[in-house]
Amino acid sequence: MDIKKIDLNMANNYLSVANVNWIQVNNNNFALKGSLFLKENNNFYRLPNTIKTRDNLIALSKHSSGIYFDFKTNSTAISLKVDIASKAYMAHMAATGQNGFDLYFKNEGKWVFLATTKINLESYALTLIKDLKPILREYRLYFPLYNEVKDIYLGIDEKAKLEKVDPKQEKLVFYGTSITQGGCATRPGINYTSLLGRSLNLEAINLGFSGNCHLDDAILDILQKVKKMKYLILEPESNLTNEALKEKLPSFLKKLKTSLKETKIILISAFPQPLTLIKDDVKENYLKRKEFQKKLAETLEINFIDGFEILKDLDYEETVDGIHLTDLGFYNLYLYLNNYLRNL
Template identity: 45%
Template structure:
């Protein structure tokens, strides 16, 4: 039995409408956020395309996690024409989470989730929302978390208007880290902690999570250090640097590289989030404790660096905040975003 025949809400919504007018001039039609090097790259790459980085990081940099298009329109419907490098390919993360796009609108006080792309194809046209009362509204369209975006066009009613909207905040938060920072495993793009954080605070937020390839390389620190607007840097890299003495070797160099270029930046280092296998495996428990101690001791050497205990941060959920014992669900991401939203707002009071 096809579930789409039982529940109409399960229908993916793919549609081709000849009355739609398409917009895909990113610089003229939209304000592009979350891609610091966008004007230089002319692509949706999250790092400078000529950067000295590994092949794996380069591949992941083209997943535009945390980036969004900002625009305003009075159209009663909003459609998308999307070209991706692939459809969803991971079993523990939904297609919406991996390669979907999220639409939010401004209700006068907050950005509110409106629709997501319920479809799992590399290329498609889809009507995200329709039958809206004709009124000018402000929108954010979040881009895919875990696949390369090749091209995108936004379609509106041919009689409606679409205009670039939004401005860039003068200061920025940079989130660097593992697959968790990149957004594994959100149900949809707008739910990663950097994306939620970007809706809660008045800063530009750049998601520089690079899955299993974020290993505190100095070359990445050098790229991050060029973000002149950066006021806060959040580092979450322990899961990729657990073995050997990578944390001891690389974390101080990473911090020093950023500090040399930015004398006013505040840095937060997060240790590993809770792991349920640490309750059973003594070696995991010992390793987490050791790595937390290493990071804490390194942070103590700097006046501008603060250690955040990831285990304590999510302790209240009793290990229910992951999809697989490691990667966070929306529950965990929301709590991390709430924690940093309060912390960064308090710093500016």
Template identity: 30%
Template sequence: MTYWKENLLGSLFCICSFFASAQEQVTQPVLGTAILQGRVQVMDTVMNFGRLPIELKDQVRKPVWGLGQNSAGVYLDFKTSAKTITVRYQVQGGLAMPHMPTTGVSGLDLYVQEDKAGQWSWIHGKYSFKDTISYTFSQFNAPKDGTFRLYLPLYNTVSWMDISVDKGADLSFQHQKSKPIIVYGTSIAQGACASRPGLAWTNWLGRSFDKEVINLAFSGNGRLEQPILDLIKVEDAAVFILDCIPNLDVKEEDGERKLIALIENAVRTIREKHPQVPIVMAAHSSSDVAHIANTNTQEDYQARSMVAEQAIKQLQGRGDKNLYWISSQDFGLDLESTVDYAHPNDYGMDKIAKAYIKLLKGLGL
């Protein structure tokens, strides 16, 4: 009888502790006008976590639309005096992939900007990947007026999300007003295979510049297609990055001519609205890595990169002075930089990010 009473009292204590803990935080949904960042302007009033407006659903191929519902590169900035931050959400797809961990595919990442000079600190959290995923961030030091940045999952579609802070703490969402850096790319730009969202090279880029970065990368489907080009050309961007070569093959019949035509069309489309804005075209980041024994793969990557570089040089020769090429040598990947030769690991993401940062800073961004 004594044992039964002790267990009952213990259970009641746990239940009471749970409700007391729940009452110590105030919850707010993470959706509303202009809360989410890393999306084109037309998405400011869209009440989901995707990256493509509904108007494009019937214009793009089905896989592009599906991947466009993933929240790659989407983030939110906020200020809070809370000492504990809890984020809960649900996703629609599988939690992990064979070559990419759950924390990268479906996880969150939280940083805080320490000062106006732009120094960022990372805050690790305790996570639980169940039907409802939760991250709890606590026991961190943050400046009184610091800006928090929460990155959403790279390779999953978020159904809903809420954020809870200490009762009595303030919580205000911020929205950066700047000319964005727009990236149109492939699985590598979408974030494969970063171990967590903040280490995707586009997100790394965003912490290095006082500008919003918009990630329009679609795994296996970054093909310089007209609907996406038409979507980005209306943005008042600081720079356009076209990193689609990994998804553009030249092995098929007349492949070289088709690739050149795609590149010329992409540049022409953007130039209709932005005659002077920098456009950066990138080689396949793994097209020139020493000591790779799979020579057929390397030759394939090299071939498409060489054709693309040729197309860019031709356009530069015709007078486009704000068109730039970034080579595989600029990225500098090596034997330890990728998961499967195509997709960078965190070390490779660092190298890619640094190459873009160097180029963009040289352009005065």
């Protein structure tokens, strides 16, 4: 049975618009956002091309999580022509999250989701939306969470207007684990980092590195130099051993606190873990690690949030595998942090 023939809403979206004007997505044609190094790199990497650090961190930095750009057009259709590094490769995360591009538009001052790329190919051209009235609208396009974007073109009507949008916003920076990178959201725009960026009208910078939030000196150096950073949200615990947590976190936080005088720093402990309900040793360690971080944050006068408290009302239904969040988890994480930051 081919469900795409039975239910057309399940079908892939392929290119269906003739006479398309293709514009390459780069910093000359658009104001790329969501990464600190887009101008100097001339690619879609999240760390500098010249950085000297661990190979795994460099590999993950090529994933375009959090990158986006805004634009205005009166085109009746919006298409994409894309080259990415690979097809989707994780069984527990949707291809639209790993590889997808999300299109939003601004409606009465609020960002509204329109379409995502329902396709699992390394190279393709497709139409995201068509048959629109030729009215000038503002759009935002989010990049994939778990793949490298090699090249991308935006397609509009041949005679349509196109305007670069370059909002000058303060930054909301995230440094964390696979959760922060976006595992396992069904699409890029539903990651809590992007949700918060839209809600708070800030440029969200995603420095989530799946399995590799190890408090590296190279990342510390980057964070200490970020300009116009209103908030810095950290959630490193799940990627740190007990020894690393105790040996590296105090120094890391002290240096950030010293450097970032005008930035509000928030440390989040690990989210709910169902194994704590059936393994006493796991529960004991979970509670000890949380208490260590809480006391450390109090000593350094850094804001601390208990990750368990954020998602406890979901009764452990917020993950796909006991660890990585689904959209349910991401949206509830966003709701909690949105309220917290507005009252901080």
